[in-house]
Amino acid sequence: MSTVLDADSRDEGLAVEVRSLRRRYGERTVIDGLDLRIRRGEFVALLGESGCGKTTLLRALAGLDAVDGGQIIGASKAAVVFQEHRLLPWDSVWRNVALGLDDRAGRPLALAALAEVGLGDRLDDWPRNLSGGQAQRVALARALVREPGLLLLDEPFAALDALTRIRMHGLVKQLVARHRPGVLLVTHDVDEAVALADRVLVMRNGVVANEYPVSAEANTHRAHPEAVALREQLLSELGVDASALAVG
Amino acid sequence: MPALVLAVWEILARAGLLSPQVLPAPSKVGATAWGLIGQGRLLSDMGTSLLRAATGFAIGGSIGFSLGTAVGFSRLAEALLDRSIQMVRSIPFLAVLPLVIVWFGVDEGGKIFLVSLGVMFPIYINTVLGIRQVDPKLLELGRVIGLSNWQLIRRIVLPGALPSILAGVRYALAVAWLALVVAETIATSSGIGFLAMDAREFLRTDVIVLTILIYAAIGVLSDAIARLLERRLLAWHANYATGGRR
Numbered sequence: 001m002s003t004v005l006d007a008d009s010r011d012e013g014l015a016v017e018v019r020s021l022r023r024r025y026g027e028r029t030v031i032d033g034l035d036l037r038i039r040r041g042e043f044v045a046l047l048g049e050s051g052c053g054k055t056t057l058l059r060a061l062a063g064l065d066a067v068d069g070g071q072i073i074g075a076s077k078a079a080v081v082f083q084e085h086r087l088l089p090w091d092s093v094w095r096n097v098a099l100g101l102d103d104r105a106g107r108p109l110a111l112a113a114l115a116e117v118g119l120g121d122r123l124d125d126w127p128r129n130l131s132g133g134q135a136q137r138v139a140l141a142r143a144l145v146r147e148p149g150l151l152l153l154d155e156p157f158a159a160l161d162a163l164t165r166i167r168m169h170g171l172v173k174q175l176v177a178r179h180r181p182g183v184l185l186v187t188h189d190v191d192e193a194v195a196l197a198d199r200v201l202v203m204r205n206g207v208v209a210n211e212y213p214v215s216a217e218a219n220t221h222r223a224h225p226e227a228v229a230l231r232e233q234l235l236s237e238l239g240v241d242a243s244a245l246a247v248g
Numbered sequence: 249m250p251a252l253v254l255a256v257w258e259i260l261a262r263a264g265l266l267s268p269q270v271l272p273a274p275s276k277v278g279a280t281a282w283g284l285i286g287q288g289r290l291l292s293d294m295g296t297s298l299l300r301a302a303t304g305f306a307i308g309g310s311i312g313f314s315l316g317t318a319v320g321f322s323r324l325a326e327a328l329l330d331r332s333i334q335m336v337r338s339i340p341f342l343a344v345l346p347l348v349i350v351w352f353g354v355d356e357g358g359k360i361f362l363v364s365l366g367v368m369f370p371i372y373i374n375t376v377l378g379i380r381q382v383d384p385k386l387l388e389l390g391r392v393i394g395l396s397n398w399q400l401i402r403r404i405v406l407p408g409a410l411p412s413i414l415a416g417v418r419y420a421l422a423v424a425w426l427a428l429v430v431a432e433t434i435a436t437s438s439g440i441g442f443l444a445m446d447a448r449e450f451l452r453t454d455v456i457v458l459t460i461l462i463y464a465a466i467g468v469l470s471d472a473i474a475r476l477l478e479r480r481l482l483a484w485h486a487n488y489a490t491g492g493r494r
Contacts, residue, residue: 062392079392086389090407090484099403100393126484146393 013040014074015150015182016061022069023056030056032206033070040149041180043173045187045197049238052203054186058152061184079148079181081156085135087127087142094123097142113141116178117171133164140172144179151181157192169195173219190234194227195219202237210237272454277461280454289443294462297432297439300356301424304363309420312368313413316375320409321401330376337369341427345434359431359439366427367420374416378409411482418474425467 015038023031030053038044048054059065061072062080087096097113098106114120117137127135136156143151153172157165173196176183187193193200194214202210212234218227254274260266261273268276284290315333318325341362352358382405390400432441440459447455482488 064388064392080389082385082389084385086385088386088404088407090410090482091403100390100395100399128484128486142393 014038015040015042016078016184017073018057018061018070019073020070021057021060021067021072023053023060023065024068029206031060031067034203034207036201036208038150038182038184040182041176043176043183043185043196043198045185045193045200046203047187047190047193047200047234047238048203050188053206054203055154057203058154058184058186061150062152074149077146077149078152079143079146079150080152080154081136081139081143083155083158085127085132085139087130087135087138089127092124092126093119093130093138096127096138097145099142101145109145110141113145114138116144116175117141131164133160133168136160136168137171140175144175144181147179148181151176151183153183153185153187155187156185158188165192172196190231190238191222193234194230195222200230200234202234204237269451269453272457277454277458280452281458284443284455284458293439293443297428297441298466300359300432300439301363301428304360304427305367305420305424307360308364308367308424309371309417311364312371312416312420313375315368316372316413317379319372320376320379321405333369333372337373341365342430345430348431349434354436359428359436362431363424363427366423370416370419370423371413372416374412374419375409378412378416379405381412382408411478411485411488414474414478414481417477418471421470421474422467425463425470429463 016036017038018034018036020033020035021031022029022033034057036057046054046057056065058080060067062078087093088099091099094107094110094114097110101109111120111123114123117140119134119137119141122130122134127138130138139156157168160168169192185193185196196219197214200212200214201208202212204210212230214230215226218224218230221227257266257271258274261268261271261276266273272280281290315329319330319333344365345362348358348361352361386404386408387400390404395403428439429441432439433445436442436445440462444456444459447453447459478488
């Protein structure tokens with residue numbers, strides 16, 4: 001465990017702060033002076049059209065891509081769950097979760113994390129024997145076992161079937177409430193954003209164009225008037241005409 | 249199937265249709281083998297050959313693996329080494345045989361050198377290939393998790409390259425025997441190949457057939473070892489797992 005704390009992670013409750021972040025690919029500016037703050041325990045969903053820079057932002061926060069300007073403060077303890085589970089096929093389930101942890105301490109931690117995601121009985125299985133939902137739960141356990149200050153979710157449920165996705169939503173919500181990392185969920189799915197997030201951001205032209213708070217009631221009750229209105233609002237922000245959907 | 253071939257062969261030989269000079273009966277070959285074991289020659293010659301093959305395999309395999317790892321990881325190493333290695337590889341090793349005899353005489357060195365040379369290339373090529381084929385998404389994951397370079401290599405790159413490396417090992421085992429046969433039949437005073445050459449001088453077809461059978465048996469054995477390695481080390485892989493289909 002590192003004992004070095006940078007200035008802002010001592011600022012209680014802040015998971016990450018992004019100041020005027022800039023990222024260019026050749027001539028194209030993908031992120032153009034973006035600001036963002038996520039507190040510990042806060043669940044933030046990031047929506048936006050394809051190619052608007054959502055994933056670029058997430059990769060920058062994960063430290064996978066360089067940035068061309070601005071600052072990212074306090075993201076040093078970030079964990080990522082990708083769209084694909086990215087489990088190592090040659091390691092058993094528990095070894096995947098313990099990847100990179102100290103050999104001695106890793107196993108009990110991995111066991112506890114797997115029990116938390118309901119896979120305590122699959123410790124020694126090969127990843128190939130898991131279903132898509134189970135594999136993604138292992139990936140979640142692998143992220144949480146590190147007790148990250150910031151949890152980055154890159155469309156982690158997109159490849160799952162509808163029923164599995166709903167179960168995963170419940171599980172993630174519960175795990176975040178217990179471990180309280182700051183969460184940034186990148187998604188295309190407006191329903192998913194409204195069901196999970198405390199705050200929904202819409203990204204456009206390389207900045208956060210709009211943000212909407214979501215109440216706990218709107219999270220849990222799909223038919224709550226606030227949830228219905230917010231979904232319509234978000235869809236129209238993303239360029240989908242909600243009335244056209246009603247007809248179709 | 250081999251048993252059937254053996255039976256037909258024995259019957260033909262007994263019936264006098266096969267001259268013992270051309271192809272002696274299996275029972276005769278068996279008796280010869282027994283006789284040679286009794287003299288203490290067969291087992292010591294086999295031991296000598298196995299030791300040569302194993303030593304050559306270990307040396308050539310280590311060199312091939314080290315070079316392959318270097319070239320697989322580093323563009324610089326590739327630029328420096330790959331072209332030359334490919335050039336040496338394209339030389340048929342029969343062509344270097346006279347040179348080897350001049351360098352090493354008829355000692356062990358030359359035979360081990362030839363085996364090493366033959367083994368090195370399949371291992372080298374498959375190691376490079378295996379490392380290049382490792383899923384970049386898994387490497388990215390390793391970096392996000394904060395693995396050190398050494399951990400990345402040990403936990404992700406080498407296991408990912410292993411199926412390819414083992415395919416190289418399997419091929420290299422076959423090459424090792426080929427190289428050894430060539431080396432032992434040309435310049436030697438012990439080993440299975442020497443046994444065969446010695447027998448040729450005296451038209452001992454039974455001994456020659458015996459040595460051929462020994463080579464075949466060793467080939468089957470080394471293939472079995474390679475398969476066992478694959479099953480053990482690649483148990484995680486759907487295509488190698490025992491019994492389990494997918």
